[in-house]
Amino acid sequence: MRKLNILLGVAIAGIAGFFGIKEIIADPVYFLELVLGGLTRGSIYALIALGYTMVYGIIQLINFAHGEIYMIGAMTALIVASVLGLWGWNSGVIVFLAFAFAILYSCAYGFTVEKIAYKPLRNAPRLSALISAIGMSLFLQNYVMLAQTPEFMPFESLIPDFQFWEPFAHIITAVEMSIIVTTVIVMILLGMLIKFTKIGKAMRATAQDKVMASLVGINVNRVISTTFVVGSATAAIGGVLIACHVGQVNFFIGFLAGIKAFIAAVLGGIGSVPGAVLGSLVLGISESMFTGYFWSEYEDVFAFTILVIILIFRPSGILGKDETSKV
Amino acid sequence: MVTKKEIKQSFFIALWFMVLTFPLMVIKVNTIKNIVVFRWTNLIWVGIVGFLASLIWNYFLRMKDEKKKADTKDNIPIVHRLLQNEKFRIPFLAAIGIFALVYPFVFPMYHTSIMISALVYVMLGLGLNIVVGLAGLLDLGYVAFYAVGAYAYALLNLHFGISFWVVLPIAALLGTIFGTLLGYPVLRLRGDYLAIVTLGFGEIIRIVLENWDELGNGPRGIGNIPSPSFFGHQFNQHNSVIYIYFIVIALVLLTIFFVNRLENSRIGRAWIALRDDEIACQAMGIDKFKTKLTAFALGATWAALGGVVFAAKTSFINPMSFTIWESITILCVVVIGGMGSAIGVIAGALVLILLPEYLRAVAEYRMLVFGALQVVVMVFKPEGLIQGVRKIYKFKKVEE
Numbered sequence: 001m002r003k004l005n006i007l008l009g010v011a012i013a014g015i016a017g018f019f020g021i022k023e024i025i026a027d028p029v030y031f032l033e034l035v036l037g038g039l040t041r042g043s044i045y046a047l048i049a050l051g052y053t054m055v056y057g058i059i060q061l062i063n064f065a066h067g068e069i070y071m072i073g074a075m076t077a078l079i080v081a082s083v084l085g086l087w088g089w090n091s092g093v094i095v096f097l098a099f100a101f102a103i104l105y106s107c108a109y110g111f112t113v114e115k116i117a118y119k120p121l122r123n124a125p126r127l128s129a130l131i132s133a134i135g136m137s138l139f140l141q142n143y144v145m146l147a148q149t150p151e152f153m154p155f156e157s158l159i160p161d162f163q164f165w166e167p168f169a170h171i172i173t174a175v176e177m178s179i180i181v182t183t184v185i186v187m188i189l190l191g192m193l194i195k196f197t198k199i200g201k202a203m204r205a206t207a208q209d210k211v212m213a214s215l216v217g218i219n220v221n222r223v224i225s226t227t228f229v230v231g232s233a234t235a236a237i238g239g240v241l242i243a244c245h246v247g248q249v250n251f252f253i254g255f256l257a258g259i260k261a262f263i264a265a266v267l268g269g270i271g272s273v274p275g276a277v278l279g280s281l282v283l284g285i286s287e288s289m290f291t292g293y294f295w296s297e298y299e300d301v302f303a304f305t306i307l308v309i310i311l312i313f314r315p316s317g318i319l320g321k322d323e324t325s326k327v
Numbered sequence: 328m329v330t331k332k333e334i335k336q337s338f339f340i341a342l343w344f345m346v347l348t349f350p351l352m353v354i355k356v357n358t359i360k361n362i363v364v365f366r367w368t369n370l371i372w373v374g375i376v377g378f379l380a381s382l383i384w385n386y387f388l389r390m391k392d393e394k395k396k397a398d399t400k401d402n403i404p405i406v407h408r409l410l411q412n413e414k415f416r417i418p419f420l421a422a423i424g425i426f427a428l429v430y431p432f433v434f435p436m437y438h439t440s441i442m443i444s445a446l447v448y449v450m451l452g453l454g455l456n457i458v459v460g461l462a463g464l465l466d467l468g469y470v471a472f473y474a475v476g477a478y479a480y481a482l483l484n485l486h487f488g489i490s491f492w493v494v495l496p497i498a499a500l501l502g503t504i505f506g507t508l509l510g511y512p513v514l515r516l517r518g519d520y521l522a523i524v525t526l527g528f529g530e531i532i533r534i535v536l537e538n539w540d541e542l543g544n545g546p547r548g549i550g551n552i553p554s555p556s557f558f559g560h561q562f563n564q565h566n567s568v569i570y571i572y573f574i575v576i577a578l579v580l581l582t583i584f585f586v587n588r589l590e591n592s593r594i595g596r597a598w599i600a601l602r603d604d605e606i607a608c609q610a611m612g613i614d615k616f617k618t619k620l621t622a623f624a625l626g627a628t629w630a631a632l633g634g635v636v637f638a639a640k641t642s643f644i645n646p647m648s649f650t651i652w653e654s655i656t657i658l659c660v661v662v663i664g665g666m667g668s669a670i671g672v673i674a675g676a677l678v679l680i681l682l683p684e685y686l687r688a689v690a691e692y693r694m695l696v697f698g699a700l701q702v703v704v705m706v707f708k709p710e711g712l713i714q715g716v717r718k719i720y721k722f723k724k725v726e727e
Contacts, residue, residue, distance in 0.1 A: 062519045075351065082356040083363050101350070108347050120388065120706045127465055128705045130519055131662055134467075135701025138655060142695035147351045147369075255651075262523060297538045304527030311520055312512050 008313070033172075034292040035285060040176040040245070042284020043183035047238030048261035049268070049276040050190065051110075051231025057207040057271035058227050060126065061118060064133035066235060067258020068140035069110050071251065073236030074243040075144060077102035078155050085156070095158045103236045109140075110232030111225055119221070137255075145251040152250045155243040179241045186234055187277060194273060199226055207271070256300065263307040269317025278318060337381040344377035345370055387707050410670075427576055431569040439572050443640055445680040446575040447633050452660040452672040453582045454629025459658065460667035460715070461595060462622035463602030464514070465522040467654050468529025471509075472502050472627040474536065474649040476634020481549040481644055482542070491555035491639055495632065502631025503624045510623035514616060529654055536646040548645025552638050571640050578636065582629060586669055589625070598622050599667070599717075652694070659697045663704050665711025674713055 048070050055063045081098040117136040121129040159178050194200040205213040206223045214220045242257070243249045260283065268279025283303065290302045310317065352369045356362075410416055431439040451473065458466045479498040483489040489497075513524045537546050554567040555574060589595045597618045601608045609615050638644050656679070664675020683693040704711060 062523065072351070079350045079354050079356055083354060086356075086361055086363055105347070105350065112343075112347060117702045117706070124705070124709060126519060127463060128709045130465060130522060131658070132702050132705035134655065134658070135698045135705065137698070138694055139698030139702065142692075142698060144351060146691065146695060147348070148355065153356075259523070259526070263527075266520070266523075298534065301531045301534050304524075304531050307527055308512060308524055311516050311524060315516065315520070 030292070034288045036172045036176065037292075038285030038288030039281065040172075040179050040284070041288060042264075042281035043179050044238045044242045044245075044257070045261045045264040045284055046277045046280035047183055047186065047234045047241070048257060049265040049280050050273065051228075051235045052262050052265040053268075053270055053273060053276040054203070054227050054231050056265070057273075058203065058210075058224055059118070059122070061129050061133065062262065063118075063228075063231075064130070064258070065113050065117070065136040065140055066110075066231065067254035067256075067261070068137050068144075069106050069113070069232045069254070070235040070239040070257060071249075071254030072109050072140065072144065073102040073106040073232075073239035074155070074249045074253065075148065075251075076105045076236075077158070077240040078153060078243065078249050081156065081158060098158055099237070099240055102240050103233045106232040106236030106239070107229045110228040110235075113140075114225060114228040119224075137258075141251050141255065148251065150251065152248040155247055155249045157244040157247065158240070159244050175241075175245050179245060182237065182241060186237060190230070190234065190273070193230070199223070203227060260300075260303055263303050266307060266317055267310050269319040272317070272319045275317055275319035282318070333382065333385055337378050337385070340381040341374045341377035345374050348373050391707060431572045436565055436568055439568055440640075441681065441684045443568070443572050443575050443636075445677050445684075446572075446579050447636055447640070448657065448660055448676040448680045449579050449673050450575070450582050450629055450633045450636075451657045452664065452676045453579075453586050453669060454626045454633065455657050455661050456667065456669065456672045457586065457589070457598070457629070458622050458626035459661050460665075460672070461590065461602065462598040462619060464619060464622065465519070466525045466623070466626065467522050467651070467658065468509075468525035468527070468532075469626070469630055469657055470649045470651070470654040471529045471532040472505055472630035473634040473637070473653065474532055474646075475501055475505050475627075476631030477638040477644045477648070478536070478543055478549075478634075479631065480635045480638045481552050484552060485549060491553070491635070495635055498631045498635045499628050502627040502629075502634075505631075506624035506627025507620060509627075510620045514619045514623060526651065526654075529649075529651060533646050533649050533651075536649070543644075543646075546645060546647070548643060548647075550643045552642045552644070554639050554642065568640075571636070575636055578632060582632075583669060583673075590669070594618065594621060602667075656697070659701060663700055663711060665713040665715055668711065668713050668715030671711050671713035671715065675711070 048066065051066045051069070052063060055061060055066070077098040080101045081094050084094045084097060113136055117132045118129060121132055157175060159175050192200075194203060202213070202218045202223045203226070205216070205218055206220055210220055213223070239254075242253075261280065264280035264283040265276045266279070267283055268275030268277065270276075283306065286306070287299060287303060291299045349370065352373055353366050355364045355366060357364070410419070430442065434442075451469070455466065455469050458464050458469070476498040479501050480491065480494045483494050483497065484491075509525075509528055513521060513528075516524060536543055539545065543549055554571060590599075597608070597613045600611070601613065601615060601618055605615060637648075641648075660675045660679050661672055663679065664673070665671025679697070683690050689696075
């Protein structure tokens, strides 16, 4: 069965590759643009997917409200930036404060959501926690819609068109470049956090075995809270960056982005941090190729189809480990 | 009893919420006119509501803990106890029956029309209850099968002129086929993956309907869907609403009958067992995959039936009627009403669909309240408003 799957994958890749090479030779610049566009998209997915994968790794819950945390980050940045802009503050200070507030508030929301909707359900069946998460997501979306507006709000890009980037701007814009660079920096920082710090070690221990972790003196509740806060912070960064890139924000942006990021996390192997990054980049680039060469209106269908295909042929994802259920 | 410590704690929680909601609730920016409005009254409201909510939350959380400690054996909800009582049962059912019979003649057409949608939701809720409540499979794309039913009637009628009564069984069959086809690849997955994949399928069907112009006119939808006929006789508009009302009542009764029979059948017990413990179930020789697939396909069948009635009632359908919100509303009906309990689901559907219709002023808060209710119900009363009752076999001691 395993061999058959690999064979099938190779065959599909081969056919795709054959047609792909023909297209690439015909128009290499277009291909490069698609790859870079996909990389940008993938970076954003990666920033969101990290939150999913970390939370899933620790408490085995799909945090449905994660997309909403990302949306709240973008919204907060928009509000802070426009208020300060109207007050005539320096644009450099605005960028800094908008990012700072977005991250702070997203973290606060992530923390609160965990305390309200997930902590009381720690020992409940998984279905209960999942329904609670869906409820939270629904609540946050409608809360933002009612408190602000159901319309799209224009989002002035916080990132200027850097002068030195001018010669490359026709292939990849300054905003897209900033997204990729920021993502790389965040990934490195996060990797160091998980690998080298005490709390990172505690996170890994909790993910492996909650009971054992608490026996060796780890405060499991605090580790879970920290995980939510860290995941929310990266989602907020993603939210602000994508809002700069797209130029508009509304209460619903978190839904689809959240689901796509989740798909990316599953693609890479949910629970694994490098897997989430890899999955996001693969999803971003392949989505960009699909919309570039085939039908752009079926973009979301493509992502869901990929999800179904992975879950059927390799449910543990690219980097995930197979797990068998035990009694 | 509320202690001083709790009041202090609630006070800080209220403060926390005031800080938390500040940018979104207080500041409102109009980026076109360049004005900032500060809505300070909202802050006070958040403070007050946060304080009270926190007190109530803590109180109920403590109650729940105490209840867990106390031994609760006889925990059958009052509705079930009343229904089990023979003396009460017959008059109660008769009263409901008479009320349902005279309803469309006593109340104006508007109310009948709302009641029809509520009853369609009863059907959908009972169907989803098979999947979510009994078999424990979280299906977030239930609306896809609803769309299959609605489009089946609209298209078959448009192209071949097939009437409502003939479409009804065809749509049910189509629903079953779609349910099996979709269920086949995805039912191998673990519970939470299944939720996302079904959500994906729901969205795929909607996106395809929106973009495939040749099939159903894309976003413009299909209009002029005829209402059902009575042995070839077509009613005028007013009477046809009443007629559809009775059709829905009949279908709901049929659904209740089926679900009731299914629940206590071999397959129904297999679903419940599978929901509670998959591994133990497999060890007992139940075919996990086949049993799940049956639940999924049967759930889809009811959704398709509901879709046909929906299309006949509104006489116009477009993909906008089949968004993810619809799936979530149906899920709310099941979860809040009481997973696995038919009476709970019926009550849930009537309350959740009728209330927002009559409270038009707060209709925009509907989804907000639904979301909050889902969380609250899961935290405090995971079994829903009216708990399902499990069949218990009692052994009588043989007296000598």
